[in-house]
Amino acid sequence: MSGELLEIEDYSGAFRSPTGELTPVLHDVSYRLKEGALTAVVGETGSGKSLVALSVLGIQPASFVRRSGRILFRGVDLLSLDEKAMRKIRGAEISMVFQDARAALNPVFTVGRQLADVYQLQHGGGRSAAMKQAIEALRRVSIPEPARRARQYPHEFSGGMAQRAMIAMAALICEPSLLILDEPTTGLDVTIQSDIMELITDLCRVGGLTTCLITHDLGIVAETCDEVVVMNAGRVVETGSAQAIFTQPQDPYTRRLLAASQLVEGAA
Amino acid sequence: MSPRDAVGEISPELGLARPVRRRPKLSWSMRIGAGVLIFYVAVALISVVWTPYDPLTPGIGDGYDAPSWAFPLGTDRLGADMLSRLMAGARYNLGITLTAVAIAFCVGTTIGVIAGYYGGAIDTVALRAVEIFQAFPGLLFAMLVVQAVGAGIVNVILVMSFVGIPDYLRLARGEIHSRRSWQYAEAARMVGNPPWRVAFRHLLPNSIGPLLAFTSINAAFVALITASLGFLGLGLGPNTPEWGNMIARGQDGVMTGQWWVSFFPGLAILGLTGAFYLLGDAISDLTDPRRRR
Amino acid sequence: MRGDGAILQVRGLRKNFPVDGGRHLVAVDGVSLDLAAGETLALVGESGSGKSTVARCIVRLIEPSGGDVMIDGKSILPLEPRRLAGVYRRIQMVFQDPNASLNPRMSVRQVLDEPLRLHLDLPRSERTARVRELVEMVGLTSLHLDRYPHELSGGQRQRVGIARAMAVSPEIVILDEPTSSLDVSVRGQILDLLLDLQQRLNLAYLFISHDLQVVRHVADRVAVMYLGGIVELGLTERLFGAPQHPYTRALLSAAPVAQWGVTRTRLRLVGEITSPIDPPDACRLVGRCPLAQPACAAAKPALIDIGHDHAVACPVVIGGEAALPSGDLQPPVAAAATRGF
Numbered sequence: 046m047s048g049e050l051l052e053i054e055d056y057s058g059a060f061r062s063p064t065g066e067l068t069p070v071l072h073d074v075s076y077r078l079k080e081g082a083l084t085a086v087v088g089e090t091g092s093g094k095s096l097v098a099l100s101v102l103g104i105q106p107a108s109f110v111r112r113s114g115r116i117l118f119r120g121v122d123l124l125s126l127d128e129k130a131m132r133k134i135r136g137a138e139i140s141m142v143f144q145d146a147r148a149a150l151n152p153v154f155t156v157g158r159q160l161a162d163v164y165q166l167q168h169g170g171g172r173s174a175a176m177k178q179a180i181e182a183l184r185r186v187s188i189p190e191p192a193r194r195a196r197q198y199p200h201e202f203s204g205g206m207a208q209r210a211m212i213a214m215a216a217l218i219c220e221p222s223l224l225i226l227d228e229p230t231t232g233l234d235v236t237i238q239s240d241i242m243e244l245i246t247d248l249c250r251v252g253g254l255t256t257c258l259i260t261h262d263l264g265i266v267a268e269t270c271d272e273v274v275v276m277n278a279g280r281v282v283e284t285g286s287a288q289a290i291f292t293q294p295q296d297p298y299t300r301r302l303l304a305a306s307q308l309v310e311g312a313a
Numbered sequence: 314m315s316p317r318d319a320v321g322e323i324s325p326e327l328g329l330a331r332p333v334r335r336r337p338k339l340s341w342s343m344r345i346g347a348g349v350l351i352f353y354v355a356v357a358l359i360s361v362v363w364t365p366y367d368p369l370t371p372g373i374g375d376g377y378d379a380p381s382w383a384f385p386l387g388t389d390r391l392g393a394d395m396l397s398r399l400m401a402g403a404r405y406n407l408g409i410t411l412t413a414v415a416i417a418f419c420v421g422t423t424i425g426v427i428a429g430y431y432g433g434a435i436d437t438v439a440l441r442a443v444e445i446f447q448a449f450p451g452l453l454f455a456m457l458v459v460q461a462v463g464a465g466i467v468n469v470i471l472v473m474s475f476v477g478i479p480d481y482l483r484l485a486r487g488e489i490h491s492r493r494s495w496q497y498a499e500a501a502r503m504v505g506n507p508p509w510r511v512a513f514r515h516l517l518p519n520s521i522g523p524l525l526a527f528t529s530i531n532a533a534f535v536a537l538i539t540a541s542l543g544f545l546g547l548g549l550g551p552n553t554p555e556w557g558n559m560i561a562r563g564q565d566g567v568m569t570g571q572w573w574v575s576f577f578p579g580l581a582i583l584g585l586t587g588a589f590y591l592l593g594d595a596i597s598d599l600t601d602p603r604r605r606r
Numbered sequence: 607m608r609g610d611g612a613i614l615q616v617r618g619l620r621k622n623f624p625v626d627g628g629r630h631l632v633a634v635d636g637v638s639l640d641l642a643a644g645e646t647l648a649l650v651g652e653s654g655s656g657k658s659t660v661a662r663c664i665v666r667l668i669e670p671s672g673g674d675v676m677i678d679g680k681s682i683l684p685l686e687p688r689r690l691a692g693v694y695r696r697i698q699m700v701f702q703d704p705n706a707s708l709n710p711r712m713s714v715r716q717v718l719d720e721p722l723r724l725h726l727d728l729p730r731s732e733r734t735a736r737v738r739e740l741v742e743m744v745g746l747t748s749l750h751l752d753r754y755p756h757e758l759s760g761g762q763r764q765r766v767g768i769a770r771a772m773a774v775s776p777e778i779v780i781l782d783e784p785t786s787s788l789d790v791s792v793r794g795q796i797l798d799l800l801l802d803l804q805q806r807l808n809l810a811y812l813f814i815s816h817d818l819q820v821v822r823h824v825a826d827r828v829a830v831m832y833l834g835g836i837v838e839l840g841l842t843e844r845l846f847g848a849p850q851h852p853y854t855r856a857l858l859s860a861a862p863v864a865q866w867g868v869t870r871t872r873l874r875l876v877g878e879i880t881s882p883i884d885p886p887d888a889c890r891l892v893g894r895c896p897l898a899q900p901a902c903a904a905a906k907p908a909l910i911d912i913g914h915d916h917a918v919a920c921p922v923v924i925g926g927e928a929a930l931p932s933g934d935l936q937p938p939v940a941a942a943a944t945r946g947f
Contacts, residue, residue, distance in 0.1 A: 089790060089791060090760075090789055189877065204653075234652035234653055234816070235816065235818070235861050236652065236857060236860040236875065238860070239860040239861075239862070239872065242862075261789070261790055262862070263864035264819075264861070264863055264864045265862045266864070267863065267864050267868065268868070268870075287866065288866055288867075291864075291866035301791065302790065302791060303864065304794075305791045305794045306790055306864040307819075307864050307865065308793075308819055308820065308823045496701040496702070496703055496707035497707050497708055497709045497710075499662075499667050499701065499707075500699070500701060500707050500708075500767070500770065501709070501720075502667060502694075503665065503694050503698055503699050503721075503771075504694070504720050504721035504724060504725065504770065504773070504774075505691050505694060505721055505724030505725040506720075507687075507688065518711050519709070519710060
């Protein structure tokens with residue numbers, strides 16, 4: 046299980062303004078996601094970490110123009126696939142969890158219905174079987190009284206619970222090989238954050254799910270991740286195992302980021 | 314690391330690049346709309362000092378003269394020159410419209426801002442009043458009130474402004490209400506602004522976009538209603554060269570072939586209303602908050 | 607640091623919001639605290655704890671439902687809203703979101719000029735000089751004066767917000783999550799700026815935050831809030847080193863540390879935060895707390911002094927039965943930052 050599931054190769058791109066000017070935002074971004082590992086992509090706002098993730102799924106903003114590079118998933122360049130092929134991959138192979146779960150869920154359908162819909166989309170079958178799976182998924186992400194919760198609407202869920210439901214949808218209903226999470230705990234209370242991170246690491250370890258965690262919080266990275274990719278201003282600055290990055294950071298930016306995260310004065 | 318040492322290291326904190334302020338591009342709809350409107354205003358102003366003939370005097374021509382060099386737009390049934398009447402009419406239609414819109418804007422926005430910021434009883438009363446007003450269709454309301462208070466240009470202007478006040482009130486109230494708990498509104502209180510200044514000096518300028526955009530829709534509507542009232546013969550005297558009135562007077566001619574008596578006033582109204590709509594489109598694009606200024 | 611030396615005193619502050627059906631949402635339920643000149647008291651809590659509401663009640667951006675707020679021993683609650691201007695010359699606020707706390711249509715110069723004009727009524731020449739002084743005090747330059755908020759970075763905007771608060775030379779500054787919306791690398795700079803200013807101008811800070819790491823870096827004393835009440839209050843190092851209240855322990859044990867090889871044992875609270883609507887007269891943690899006893903549901907525990915300037919609102923802990931079902935009592939003492947490093 047040490048192969049690479051996903052490889053980003055020299056990916057560069059720019060944003061096109063309404064007047065046609067190009068502003069380069071990604072410069073030769075390259076990194077790999079090891080199969081079965083929990084990799085963190087860290088960076089501050091504007092580092093481009095989310096943009097690359099959106100590109101993997103083919104849902105990058107329309108104003109983004111690729112200049113060069115490939116995104117290889119099991120050896121296939123995702124950027125060369127047409128929309129139909131990408132749709133087969135989304136959900137079934139690669140799945141994504143976004144930051145604000147309550148906003149990502151459709152407010153007019155019950156949570157259970159939304160999970161069941163996705164189940165049917167991915168696996169087919171009848172409505173009641175799908176609903177059973179939906180409730181089971183909610184149970185597996187430790188949502189108490191899953192049958193009752195499945196009948197509720199997103200606004201009746203707290204932030205943390207909604208995020209669990211999203212994770213249930215993306216990781217359990219969909220059964221992907223690669224799960225990308227874009228700032229899944231930002232904005233949640235710290236106690237809830239901790240719970241969600243435990244859920245994510247459980248799914249990763251127990252299920253052997255290759256996971257990519259995009260975040261700016263080095264605390265959760267230190268505690269949970271195997272590999273780290275550090276990005277700054279559209280470039281990959283450093284990659285390595287989590288232990289190496291935290292104990293022996295090579296790049297000056299990485300060192301400063303670590304120092305700032307620890308609020309240690311006068312750090313190197 | 315003191316702030317000064319840390320400056321510029323990790324993020325370009327003190328980036329001193331020249332900030333880019335883009336000028337808004339004037340779209341075609343804006344140019345056409347503004348152009349037409351300026352044209353109308355010019356005609357109205359000119360008509361104060363000069364028209365080819367006296368617009369109010371009949372009998373200059375023989376009556377129902379077709380358009381010719383002497384009378385470029387023909388004469389009406391009584392022989393009065395159409396071009397002169399049309400030019401004079403601009404004063405009425407344009408003047409009433411712009412004045413009424415201005416009044417409605419000021420009064421409606423002010424009440425709306427107060428209602429939106431202070432909330433409570435003022436808000437409830439204002440909203441209910443607006444709802445009652447808006448229960449009546451605009452034209453019907455205008456007709457009833459004009460009949461009740463009597464004819465005269467001042468009355469017409471006031472009635473027209475009332476048609477618009479509820480909408481400005483609602484819009485302003487909504488915008489202010491949604492912004493009043495924003496942090497810069499709180500900060501404005503902390504720096505010493507009394508509540509009314511927070512509402513008018515800080516919140517209102519940031520809410521002006523939708524209000525301005527609505528102004529042109531309101532103006533188009535008022536222009537139409539003014540002409541409608543004139544068409545029905547309400548509000549202004551029978552000989553007033555107001556365009557709606559002129560259309561009404563030319564009705565018989567339409568059937569018997571003297572098309573120009575109703576046509577040109579109608580065209581004038583169409584042009585005015587269209588210009589307002591085009592401007593409205595352009596204004597709402599310009600004030601779109603996503604276009605950073 | 608209690609009692610007489612306090613420049614700001616809050617006693618029994620309460621705030622209720624009416625909700626449908628004649629019920630009330632209790633946002634702040636009897637909060638009392640003291641702030642001395644030159645010290646930093648942190649108010650820590652998660653969402654729903656009421657910490658931001660406390661801040662806004664103190665400066666009367668929201669009117670409290672009960673209790674008292676005193677500056678230099680004189681209550682500021684009976685003052686008419688018009689008279690509050692005088693209060694705002696002594697107590698100011700720095701807001702959380704630099705994007706939302708600056709008027710998008712005002713340049714930096716205008717933002718800083720306004721309080722000088724309205725509060726201090728200075729003539730123009732003095733205002734110009736003072737504006738320049740303020741802008742340099744926060745690490746910006748006069749070249750920034752003519753910029754608008756959207757032309758500044760997040761950190762720069764927050765600096766402007768800080769300058770605005772300092773404009774009237776207040777004695778007390780309430781900081782409502784001043785670094786939460788900023789990038790990690792900028793956070794340290796802004797905190798350093800705030801500490802620097804505090805030292806120079808002898809400011810009292812009421813520092814509101816949910817970020818324990820930041821709080822440990824800046825605060826002299828910490829008050830932990832949960833569902834509208836203070837559950838623990840004490841000196842920073844003591845509270846972080848040996849937290850007493852179960853909620854404090856749960857909170858501290860949940861915070862991840864950005865260092866390799868740190869393991870922590872969590873004290874878990876079961877389930878989600880309970881409803882603040884019409885709460886019963888009991889400890890707010892009942893139903894979630896692993897130490898819960900029958901006495902906890904009988905009455906809301908008072909904040910009791912347990913010596914060394916430390917107070918806890920938990921009858922179980924005070925009664926000495928602080929043993930946890932299993933695992934560590936204390937959070938790991940990893941070499942995290944301390945003040946006066």
